[in-house]
Amino acid sequence: SHCSTTESPMYMTEISFSRKLFFAAAFLLIATMVGWLVAREAWVPLAGTLGLVLVAIWPSYMWLGVFVFLVPFDDVLALQHGASGLTFTSLIGLVTLFIAFGSALALRRLRLPLPPAAFWFAFIAWEGCTVLWSVDRETAIARLPTMLSLFVFYLIMTSCHFSEKEMARISRFAIFGGCVAALFTLYEFRSGIFYLNMNMRGSLIFGDRQ
Numbered sequence: 304s305h306c307s308t309t310e311s312p313m314y315m316t317e318i319s320f321s322r323k324l325f326f327a328a329a330f331l332l333i334a335t336m337v338g339w340l341v342a343r344e345a346w347v348p349l350a351g352t353l354g355l356v357l358v359a360i361w362p363s364y365m366w367l368g369v370f371v372f373l374v375p376f377d378d379v380l381a382l383q384h385g386a387s388g389l390t391f392t393s394l395i396g397l398v399t400l401f402i403a404f405g406s407a408l409a410l411r412r413l414r415l416p417l418p419p420a421a422f423w424f425a426f427i428a429w430e431g432c433t434v435l436w437s438v439d440r441e442t443a444i445a446r447l448p449t450m451l452s453l454f455v456f457y458l459i460m461t462s463c464h465f466s467e468k469e470m471a472r473i474s475r476f477a478i479f480g481g482c483v484a485a486l487f488t489l490y491e492f493r494s495g496i497f498y499l500n501m502n503m504r505g506s507l508i509f510g511d512r513q
Contacts, residue, residue, distance in 0.1 A: 370395050377392040412463060487507060
């Protein structure tokens with residue numbers, strides 16, 4: 304027993320040192336790759352490399368925090384024109400969905416959806432039925448994919464367990480995003496930038512997107 308007690312700290316030290324060595328080597332490799340991509344001005348591979356690094360090192364709740372921060376900017380971050388066009392926020396949401404689900408599955412933090420999910424499912428089903436007697440059926444149908452994707456996002460997020468500390472940080476992201484959007488809107492309003500050029504009506508506007 305004496306031998307095990309004396310060797311155990313050394314073994315833990317060796318593991319700690321090996322991990323430090325691994326992280327140092329990984330950091331040097333990533334830094335070298337980033338520098339090489341910058342020198343070659345390969346911006347798309349650079350973005351992909353940095354994205355993979357963020358996926359690897361950021362916890363899932365941080366991605367959810369970034370997503371809720373960007374929600375107020377959804378319309379002005381559109382990547383395509385049209386009411387159902389792709390937005391940068393939706394891409395971040397998709398990445399968040401896969402990372403949160405994969406992380407919860409790997410860490411065994413999956414659980415059954417919360418009871419309100421059943422009521423939301425009934426509400427979504429009823430909303431889908433109302434399309435049958437909608438005045439503008441094409442517009443109503445065009446909104447259905449967004450509604451269904453938001454419900455799937457909600458269902459998976461409520462199936463992932465987040466600690467109280469993580470939920471508090473996610474809430475701060477949401478509050479901060481709303482405050483930034485509100486302050487920017489106030490600044491544009493005072494600068495004479497109005498929604499659809501309508502006098503005395505403020506909105507979050509980036510160029511021709513509002």
